[in-house]
Amino acid sequence: MHAQTLLVQGSIPPVSLPDQSDLALDAVFEAAVDAMIIIDQGGIVQRVNPAAERMFGWSAAELRGQNVDVLMPSPYHEEHAGYLARYLETHEPHVIGSGRDVTARHHDGTRFPIFLSVGEVRHDDQRSFVGIIRDVTKQKEAEAAREGLIAELEAKNAELERFTYTVSHDLKSPLITIKGFVSQLERSVAKGKMDRFRADVGRIAAAADKLSSLLDDVLELSRIGRIANPPEDVSLESLVAGVLELLSATIQSSTAEIVVEDELPVVRGDRVRLSEILQNLVENAIKFSEGPPHIEIGARVEGSSAVCHVRDRGIGIDPRYIDRVFGLFEQLDGASPGTGIGLALVRRIVEVHGGKAWAESAGPGRGTTIYFSLPLAATGESSRSR
Amino acid sequence: MSHPPAKILLVEDNDDHAELIERALDDFGVEGTLSRAKDGEAALEHLFGEGCEERRPDFIFLDLRLPRVDGLEVLRRIKERPELRSVPVVVLTTSSADRDLASAYDSHVNAYVVKPVDYESLEKMLQDTSTFWLAWNRRSGHK
Numbered sequence: 001m002h003a004q005t006l007l008v009q010g011s012i013p014p015v016s017l018p019d020q021s022d023l024a025l026d027a028v029f030e031a032a033v034d035a036m037i038i039i040d041q042g043g044i045v046q047r048v049n050p051a052a053e054r055m056f057g058w059s060a061a062e063l064r065g066q067n068v069d070v071l072m073p074s075p076y077h078e079e080h081a082g083y084l085a086r087y088l089e090t091h092e093p094h095v096i097g098s099g100r101d102v103t104a105r106h107h108d109g110t111r112f113p114i115f116l117s118v119g120e121v122r123h124d125d126q127r128s129f130v131g132i133i134r135d136v137t138k139q140k141e142a143e144a145a146r147e148g149l150i151a152e153l154e155a156k157n158a159e160l161e162r163f164t165y166t167v168s169h170d171l172k173s174p175l176i177t178i179k180g181f182v183s184q185l186e187r188s189v190a191k192g193k194m195d196r197f198r199a200d201v202g203r204i205a206a207a208a209d210k211l212s213s214l215l216d217d218v219l220e221l222s223r224i225g226r227i228a229n230p231p232e233d234v235s236l237e238s239l240v241a242g243v244l245e246l247l248s249a250t251i252q253s254s255t256a257e258i259v260v261e262d263e264l265p266v267v268r269g270d271r272v273r274l275s276e277i278l279q280n281l282v283e284n285a286i287k288f289s290e291g292p293p294h295i296e297i298g299a300r301v302e303g304s305s306a307v308c309h310v311r312d313r314g315i316g317i318d319p320r321y322i323d324r325v326f327g328l329f330e331q332l333d334g335a336s337p338g339t340g341i342g343l344a345l346v347r348r349i350v351e352v353h354g355g356k357a358w359a360e361s362a363g364p365g366r367g368t369t370i371y372f373s374l375p376l377a378a379t380g381e382s383s384r385s386r
Numbered sequence: 387m388s389h390p391p392a393k394i395l396l397v398e399d400n401d402d403h404a405e406l407i408e409r410a411l412d413d414f415g416v417e418g419t420l421s422r423a424k425d426g427e428a429a430l431e432h433l434f435g436e437g438c439e440e441r442r443p444d445f446i447f448l449d450l451r452l453p454r455v456d457g458l459e460v461l462r463r464i465k466e467r468p469e470l471r472s473v474p475v476v477v478l479t480t481s482s483a484d485r486d487l488a489s490a491y492d493s494h495v496n497a498y499v500v501k502p503v504d505y506e507s508l509e510k511m512l513q514d515t516s517t518f519w520l521a522w523n524r525r526s527g528h529k
Binding site: 165168169170172173175176177179180181182183184203207318321330 | 400402403405406409451453454479480481483501502503504505506508
């Protein structure tokens with residue numbers, strides 16, 4: 001195969017090449033790092049270079065005489081003959097003269113991304129085409145990894161921003177109380193209002209305690225992402241049993257009735273953190289019940305996740321505020337005990353495990369169900385060496 | 387000067403802050419009756435619930451971060467009602483975040499005040515804002 005004219009770019013007119021350059025062109029063809037494949041106008045492979053043999057896993061001898069569409073996965077495989085026929089008829093280039101990203105098919109059937117440019121060779125009334133192919137697998141992988149990292153960083157940044165915002169607001173609040181009532185103390189003494197003085201000292205002490213517990217919560221929340229125990233297969237059954245044991249005193253004093261479904265799945269994660277999820281949810285269910293609490297704990301398998309739930313028949317949540325319950329220091333009832341960290345902590349732990357946490361309630365007085373998804377343990381493959 | 391006492395609505399979930407604000411207004415001698423709503427829902431009930439015309443405030447202090455309905459939502463609801471639009475709303479919050487400030491002004495807040503940490507500044511700030519707006523109300527014949 002000796003090219004007389006070679007069209008490299010659609011906009012460049014055909015160039016006549018003197019015969020003595022054929023040897024040089026042969027050397028280019030053989031030594032190129034990119035794959036090069038020459039086909040005739042029927043799509044039949046005429047010649048391939050060593051780079052193409054390596055890239056596609058075919059030998060030159062095997063490929064020669066085959067239709068080039070064997071190197072293409074669907075739908076290119078089926079459509080290539082049509083492209084070629086259309087070009088020969090209309091001379092409207094789609095690939096010729098301009099490169100494009102397409103998918104190629106290796107001899108073993110795997111697909112890989114390539115950057116393809118095509119040149120046209122005219123000799124007399126015959127045409128052939130040179131495909132120049134670069135394997136861009138690594139480049140695509142790097143791009144995907146970069147996009148993933150950027151998305152992850154953006155999410156982390158947004159989370160940090162929310163966190164800073166909440167923390168700065170909520171920590172400032174007790175500080176205002178402390179400073180405000182400290183300056184009131186002097187006035188009370190001056191006016192001889194000793195009852196007010198004592199009451200204000202109480203407010204100051206309570207605000208200082210609140211500040212201290214908020215700081216503990218913030219540290220706890222920030223630890224979740226940073227300090228992780230290595231993931232292990234965790235049986236939800238034993239996890240639930242452990243948490244109920246831990247909370248037995250609270251459960252007894254509240255006379256809570258707790259129903260646990262049989263045959264809970266095995267999940268994968270940080271056992272200590274997962275236990276904190278359940279502990280928080282059971283405590284919440286008890287806290288937000290009027291009368292003896294009734295709590296159901298269960299899970300179902302959905303794909304590669306376990307969707308767990310803790311359901312109570314307690315005070316419920318107005319559907320309008322249901323998304324706010326997971327916010328840090330968010331309390332729907334300002335008078336309820338605690339700082340409002342519980343569900344923020346739950347969501348954070350679940351998200352660190354790659355799952356989701358959400359709440360459902362039919363409305364005030366009609367109970368609440370908190371759902372959370374966790375990755376299932378890889379059954380049967382757990383012994384596979386890594 | 388024989389004005390009826392001004393009706394002030396304080397929307398504040400934090401009991402201690404509410405007490406401080408009340409004392410500051412007292413110390414300053416603001417002539418008025420103070421009503422308090424502990425969350426956004428209670429504020430909306432006060433403003434739009436049954437008999438709301440009687441209670442309609444001359445002046446509103448509004449915290450932003452509130453249980454149930456947040457302060458920005460309360461602000462939007464106030465300013466979209468023709469009969470309430472002219473009631474001055476001063477956002478009184480611990481948040482100095484730009485987006486809160488921007489959202490509040492987008493919703494036509496009359497003043498945005500970051501709660502000062504020390505009481506003297508809080509007192510001074512409350513005096514200044516309430517004096518200004520109550521005087522403004524009277525001059526413009528709102529009440």
